[in-house]
Amino acid sequence: xxxxxxxxESADEIFNGSYEEAKNRIIKHKxxxxxxxAICFSLLALGAFKKKQFDDYYQFMNDAQFLSERxxxxxxCILHELVLGYISFSEKNSSLYSINYNNARKLAMKNQxxxxxxxxxxxxxxxxxxxxxxxAPVKDPLIALVKIGQAVxxxxxxxxxxxxxxxxxxxxxxxxxxxxxxxxxEHNELYSKVATxxxxxxxxxxxxxxxxxxxxVKTGETVNIKDAYxxxxxxxxxxxxxxxxxxxxxxxxxxxxxxxxxxxxQVLNKFDETFSIDDEDLLxxxxxxxxxxxxxxxxxxxxxxxxxxxRLLFDSFIETLASSIDARDKITSGHSxxxxxxxxxxxxxxxxxxxxxxILEKAAALHDIGKIGIKDCIxxxxxxxxxxxxxxxxxxVEITHNILTKIRMSAEFDEITEIACSHxxxxxxxxxxxxxxxxxxxxxxxxxxxxxxxxxxxxxxxYRDKMPIEKVINIILEGSGSHFDPLVVDKFLSIKLDxxxxxxxxxxxxxxFIEDDKIVLCKYNLLDLYxxxxxxxxxxxxxxxxxxxxxxxxxxx
Numbered sequence: 138x139x140x141x142x143x144x145x146e147s148a149d150e151i152f153n154g155s156y157e158e159a160k161n162r163i164i165k166h167k168x169x170x171x172x173x174x175a176i177c178f179s180l181l182a183l184g185a186f187k188k189k190q191f192d193d194y195y196q197f198m199n200d201a202q203f204l205s206e207r208x209x210x211x212x213x214c215i216l217h218e219l220v221l222g223y224i225s226f227s228e229k230n231s232s233l234y235s236i237n238y239n240n241a242r243k244l245a246m247k248n249q250x251x252x253x254x255x256x257x258x259x260x261x262x263x264x265x266x267x268x269x270x271x272x273a274p275v276k277d278p279l280i281a282l283v284k285i286g287q288a289v290x291x292x293x294x295x296x297x298x299x300x301x302x303x304x305x306x307x308x309x310x311x312x313x314x315x316x317x318x319x320x321x322x323e324h325n326e327l328y329s330k331v332a333t334x335x336x337x338x339x340x341x342x343x344x345x346x347x348x349x350x351x352x353x354v355k356t357g358e359t360v361n362i363k364d365a366y367x368x369x370x371x372x373x374x375x376x377x378x379x380x381x382x383x384x385x386x387x388x389x390x391x392x393x394x395x396x397x398x399x400x401x402x403q404v405l406n407k408f409d410e411t412f413s414i415d416d417e418d419l420l421x422x423x424x425x426x427x428x429x430x431x432x433x434x435x436x437x438x439x440x441x442x443x444x445x446x447x448r449l450l451f452d453s454f455i456e457t458l459a460s461s462i463d464a465r466d467k468i469t470s471g472h473s474x475x476x477x478x479x480x481x482x483x484x485x486x487x488x489x490x491x492x493x494x495x496i497l498e499k500a501a502a503l504h505d506i507g508k509i510g511i512k513d514c515i516x517x518x519x520x521x522x523x524x525x526x527x528x529x530x531x532x533x534v535e536i537t538h539n540i541l542t543k544i545r546m547s548a549e550f551d552e553i554t555e556i557a558c559s560h561x562x563x564x565x566x567x568x569x570x571x572x573x574x575x576x577x578x579x580x581x582x583x584x585x586x587x588x589x590x591x592x593x594x595x596x597x598x599x600y601r602d603k604m605p606i607e608k609v610i611n612i613i614l615e616g617s618g619s620h621f622d623p624l625v626v627d628k629f630l631s632i633k634l635d636x637x638x639x640x641x642x643x644x645x646x647x648x649x650f651i652e653d654d655k656i657v658l659c660k661y662n663l664l665d666l667y668x669x670x671x672x673x674x675x676x677x678x679x680x681x682x683x684x685x686x687x688x689x690x691x692x693x694x
Contacts, residue, residue: 175204500556507536556581
């Protein structure tokens with residue numbers, strides 16, 4: 138059963154059947170599908186309110202409110218707004234009810250869930266819902282224009298904008314359906330992604346010289362048809378496919394500021410028989426406002442696509458720079474990628490925003506770019522480095538800074554540069570190359586410091602093999618407060634082991650992550666593993682971990 142059907146059937150049972158049976162059914166659903174908890178609490182709150190079980194109602198509603206505020210699921214949010222609206226109406230608070238109802242309706246329009254909205258709203262049997270249904274005419278055309286103006290004023294997403302304009306126009310003209318076509322001049326086509334009344338509507342493209350909409354584009358005329366099947370310009374094929382019966386049609390061009398046709402309104406089936414001259418005048422006013430908004434949204438969409446192309450080019454540029462280091466030394470190949478993955482895991486533990494994580498990941502990818510300036514004989518030396526050679530290796534951080542500062546791109550890239558060249562700074566100020574201390578070190582640099590060291594000592598090098606994991610963790614712990622920021626260390630050691638293993642597996646893509654092993658490892662973090670080792674606890678955890686860390690299955694030795 139789909140989630141929409143579950144909601145509708147549960148609501149119907151609450152209103153027209155047994156609440157106790159509905160309650161048992163909802164609780165059972167919640168236990169099976171925990172992601173639907175917000176929906177279940179909203180339904181339980183509705184049932185408790187109707188049964189005047191107010192203690193239960195307040196508890197369920199508090200839980201529903203908490204969870205609904207933390208989800209983007211449209212079904213959850215539509216239902217919760219309607220439940221709030223029903224409660225407001227029952228308590229004779231019509232203004233609050235109107236807000237809840239309109240919130241639910243707008244969510245349904247935005248997410249193409251108007252059929253679900255109308256069905257569940259009908260089940261609620263609330264008189265104001267009937268009175269304010271999407272079929273209710275707007276008596277004052279000025280009010281209609283104000284509503285549409287408010288709805289589209291700040292909207293930049295063209296799909297949402299078209300859907301909003303179509304829905305508000307349908308309401309304003311007291312019609313059953315409205316389609317907004319956009320004109321693609323390059324291909325001489327009309328296309329639409331939205332038709333009110335059809336939740337599963339897919340993009341429709343038709344030649345701009347065919348049908349009523351094509352006639353409007355060609356002539357710039359308004360077409361007002363009183364009986365579709367008596368007009369030779371009407372094509373009944375779509376009705377035959379959908380089972381819909383078109384009766385009256387109002388079709389009008391949408392023009393931009395320069396009076397160029399950029400689209401077409403097609404409004405179907407006015408509820409009080411035929412479209413009038415007043416309806417034509419109202420649609421002209423709507424089209425004038427909509428034309429400017431649609432053209433602005435199209436320009437914004439073009440700009441968005443251009444920025445996305447630039448972002449992809451930027452990402453490709455960074456990956457190319459990072460891969461140039463891998464080409465220098467195959468044994469350290471993949472180091473920057475793994476550091477990026479560890480840094481991202483730490484950032485997620487801190488709950489950083491996506492934008493900040495993206496900056497951190499780019500800095501991680503570029504943190505060793507300065508090794509381009511290090512001699513191969515030193516970079517690939519097998520054995521211990523001399524003091525002079527080690528000093529030369531340290532120069533790579535300053536070289537990184539010098540290279541990246543010459544790339545003039547954005548303020549964001551300046552931040553990437555600062556993070557990338559601070560990964561060898563130490564929390565106590567003894568690092569290089571600038572000797573920064575504590576919070577003077579960029580936060581991203583402090584994250585990279587832990588990520589870089591962890592990958593370095595858990596990876597094979599020319600002069601040594603991987604360190605035992607307990608020694609690795611001990612180095613991180615001992616460096617807390619001196620080499621590393623203690624807060625970063627705490628977050629790093631709290632990362633679950635399955636996430637760490639997934640990074641290891643990027644080195645050996647031929648090794649599969651066994652599901653049973655993943656189930657065990659996802660319950661423990663690096664600190665748990667460390668204490669289990671030093672306290673000589675069960676070695677099962679270490680066996681599973683080492684299978685992926687050093688490639689040894691101790692059970693098969």
